[in-house]
């Protein structure tokens with residue numbers, strides 16, 4: 001059977017690495033389909049007992065009763081072990097072929113650009129712990145290696161494994177397509193020629209957005225040089241010219257009024273309460289009058305959470321190093337956007353787009369009930385006043 | 388999953404563990420350590436089982452069986468499915484006790500605490 005390489009930068013696996021990666025995927029699937037439901041049943045049972053005693057089943061009360069239970073302890077321990085195995089499998093595979101990947105970066109078509117800032121200081125919320133247990137997080141640049149593509153390669157490899165095809169296949173571009181569907185439906189007049197993605201990681205969403213707006217010049221911003229070096233090469237090998245800039249969404253350093261569209265995709269929940277208004281203000285500054293801001297987030301809102309959702313979110317927060325997971329799902333994006341000066345504000349659930357959307361098929365995709373993970377996303381969007 | 392390359396030299400720079408791993412209240416750190424070890428070991432058994440599978444299939448096809456031919460072996464769809472079934476059985480077997488931890492077992496004893 002011929003080797004299928006999703007795109008030229010995607011790290012290849014040896015026979016044994018592929019076996020290890022398949023194992024991790026199967027283990028994570030087992031935990032998600034067998035173990036999560038068991039913890040859900042137990043948690044909902046405990047919540048009922050708490051309610052029956054006339055109290056509110058708060059996270060604190062739930063945890064107090066769960067922490068003594070072996071089922072819950074096993075759940076925390078095995079979820080963490082599986083997540084650690086996943087990253088180690090990706091890291092070992094990438095580090096083995098480090099020089100091949102760096103050569104592929106150098107031989108990538110001369111498309112797009114990369115601007116790194118050696119003096120850049122990573123925001124505390126990203127540097128304090130490695131987000132979702134990825135060794136080195138988004139910011140790590142292997143010392144003494146200015147050709148490194150390591151963090152990007154590790155992220156892309158693990159995402160392609162872990163998504164199990166749910167995020168838009170191994171291109172991992174479902175969120176990008178979903179943002180385009182939102183724009184087609186809610187801001188049909190928008191014809192962007194300058195687009196910025198904040199928190200672009202390996203450019204997986206940005207490639208999809210760029211292909212839907214071929215006339216636009218697209219820029220991706222993120223915190224790690226190694227991450228962005230990989231992203232530039234990945235896009236170039238796919239024939240897409242993207243410009244990448246190292247910086248923070250809170251203060252990008254990019255010129256004001258220089259974009260028609262500024263968006264983020266699954267970034268806000270990795271920031272902080274303090275950062276949110278700053279990011280909104282930065283979007284406002286970067287947009288030309290009449291320009292559009294879009295933020296896509298996980299399909300989950302704190303006010304709709306049941307007892308198990310709270311316990312699951314708590315796992316993400318404390319053990320999966322997503323400290324702002326709950327905060328982001330509680331945040332009032334309509335208020336934040338209004339306070340930043342935006343008008344024409346929308347917030348709600350958006351059906352996921354599974355491929356490149358067409359303008360005549362997007363009607364009614366926004367403002368739907370939440371259909372759950374990978375079927376819906378939460379979107380907040382707005383327009384900067386025309387004058 | 389497609390295998391296309393052979394293993395090379397081991398990685399020369401390592402950052403394999405994530406920063407900020409907090410202790411989970413209630414979880415015995417020794418059990419946590421063992422959990423990591425058992426899962427890693429199971430992953431190694433799974434890899435070994437697939438190498439053995441490649442070995443058997445090369446042998447059955449009267450192909451030479453060397454470290455290189457095993458590394459180069461690419462399982463087709465049917466083989467991948469057969470391997471997935473073995474993997475699944477192994478995971479269910481090893482993980483069953485984790486899930487049983489909260490159930491009232493067949494002997495009626497509540498092992499939930």
Ligand SMILES: C[S@@+](CC[C@H](N)C(=O)[O-])C[C@H]1O[C@@H](n2cnc3c(N)ncnc32)[C@H](O)[C@@H]1O
Nearest residue numbers: 138175199200201205222248249265266267270
């Ligand atoms: C989960 S990833 C999202 C990946 C991609 N946008 C997608 O849709 O698949 C979140 C990204 O946001 C970035 N990020 C978080 N805070 C940031 C900030 N203040 N400035 C720039 N990037 C940030 C992280 O470094 C990370 O790469």
